[in-house]
Ligand code: C2O
C-alpha cells in the first residue's frame with residue numbers, strides 16, 4: 001500500500017519535471033539454472049540466472065517498484081539477496097533471518113521499492129560461497145531521476161573463478177581455503193556489459209559501474225585510457241568526487257567512475273604480487289571530448305545521524321595462525337561462530353549506533369551490513385563515505401556510524417564468502 005503510493009508520488013515528480021514517465025513497476029523473472037559459460041576460452045559448466053553469467057542486468061528508475069519472481073530451476077535450494085538496496089526486511093533473501101529457502105521447482109515473489117539510485121547487485125544468499133562462485137549473481141542498477149549526461153553507461157564485473165586442468169570449475173575441496181584468504185581463483189575476467197551496444201569513441205564520456213562479485217578475491221582496479229573521477233562507492237554518491245586512482249574493491253563492493261575516453265580502456269588488478277590484466281573496452285573513432293565538468297551525482301536521501309544511542313565492539317577473530325577464540329568455526333565474531341541465538345546488537349528503530357570493528361586476524365576482511373548503509377569514520381571520528389561494506393586490513397580497526405532505521409533482523413558478515421561460511425557472520429535486530 002505505502003509502496004505503491006510512494007511510487008505514484010515518484011511518478012508525479014518525474015512527470016512534472018518533464019522527463020519520460022517510467023512504468024511504476026518493473027517485473028521480471030530470475031531463474032537460476034545450470035548453464036555453460038565461456039570463460040578464459042573454455043566452455044565451463046556453471047550456474048547462472050536466466051542462462052547467463054552474469055545474470056541479466058536489472059535496471060530500474062529510482063522510485064519504481066520491483067516485482068521479481070525467483071523461479072528455482074536448480075537441484076538445490078535458492079534465495080536472492082539484493083545487495084546494498086534498502087529493502088523491507090522480509091524481502092532481504094536471507095534464510096533463517098528473513099525467509100525459508102526456496103526448494104527446487106518452487107518460486108518466490110520479491111516486491112520492493114528502490115529508494116536509492118546507484119550501482120547495486122544481486123546474488124544467491126544460500127550456500128553463497130558455492131553458488132556465487134559458480135555464477136549466481138548480476139548487476140542491479142537504479143538510475144537517478146536526473147542522471148548525469150554520458151554517452152555510455154557500462155557495467156563491469158570483475159569475477160574470479162578457480163578452474164581445474166581441464167578448464168572446468170574446480171570441484172576439489174580444500175579446507176585451507178576456509179582458514180586463509182579464501183578460495184582465490186586462477187582466472188579473473190572483466191565481464192563487460194554495454195547496454196546500448198554502441199561503440200565507444202575516443203572523447204566519449206562514460207559512466208563505468210564497477211562491481212566485485214568474486215567470492216574472496218580483493219581487486220585493486222587500475223584504469224587506463226580514461227580521464228575522470230570516482231563519483232560513488234557502494235552505490236552512494238560521494239559529495240566530493242575523487243581523483244581517479246587505483247580503486248580497492250573488496251568482495252561485494254562497487255564503485256562508479258565518470259570520465260572521458262582517451263584510448264582503449266584497460267583494467268588491471270594490482271592487489272596481489274603481480275599486476276593482472278583484467279580486460280578492456282575497445283575504442284574506435286574519436287570526437288571532441290565533452291567540456292562539462294564532472295560533478296557530484298545527486299545525493300540519495302540519507303537518514304540524519306544523531307549522537308550514538310548505542311555503541312558496540314565487534315572483534316574479528318580466527319583463521320590460520322591467529323590466537324584461539326571460543327567459536328566453533330574457523331572464524332568468529334566476538335567469540336561466536338555463525339549466527340548467534342541473540343543478535344549482536346539490538347536497538348529501537350531510529351537509533352544511531354557506533355560500532356567499532358577490530359580485525360585481530362592475520363587476513364583482511366570486508367564487513368557487510370544488510371538493509372542499511374553506514375558512514376566509515378576516520379581516526380578523528382569524521383564521517384567518510386556512506387557504504388554498505390567496509391574493508392579492514394590485518395590489525396586494522398574502523399568505527400562505523402549507522403542509523404538503524406530499517407526494522408527487522410539484518411545480517412552483518414564478512415563478504416569473503418568462505419569466511420562467512422566458516423563462522424564470520426552475526427546479526428542485528430532493529431525495532
Ligand atoms: Cu552481498 Cu549477505 O550479502
Ligand code: CU
Nearest residue numbers: 365414416419
Ligand atoms: Cu573475512
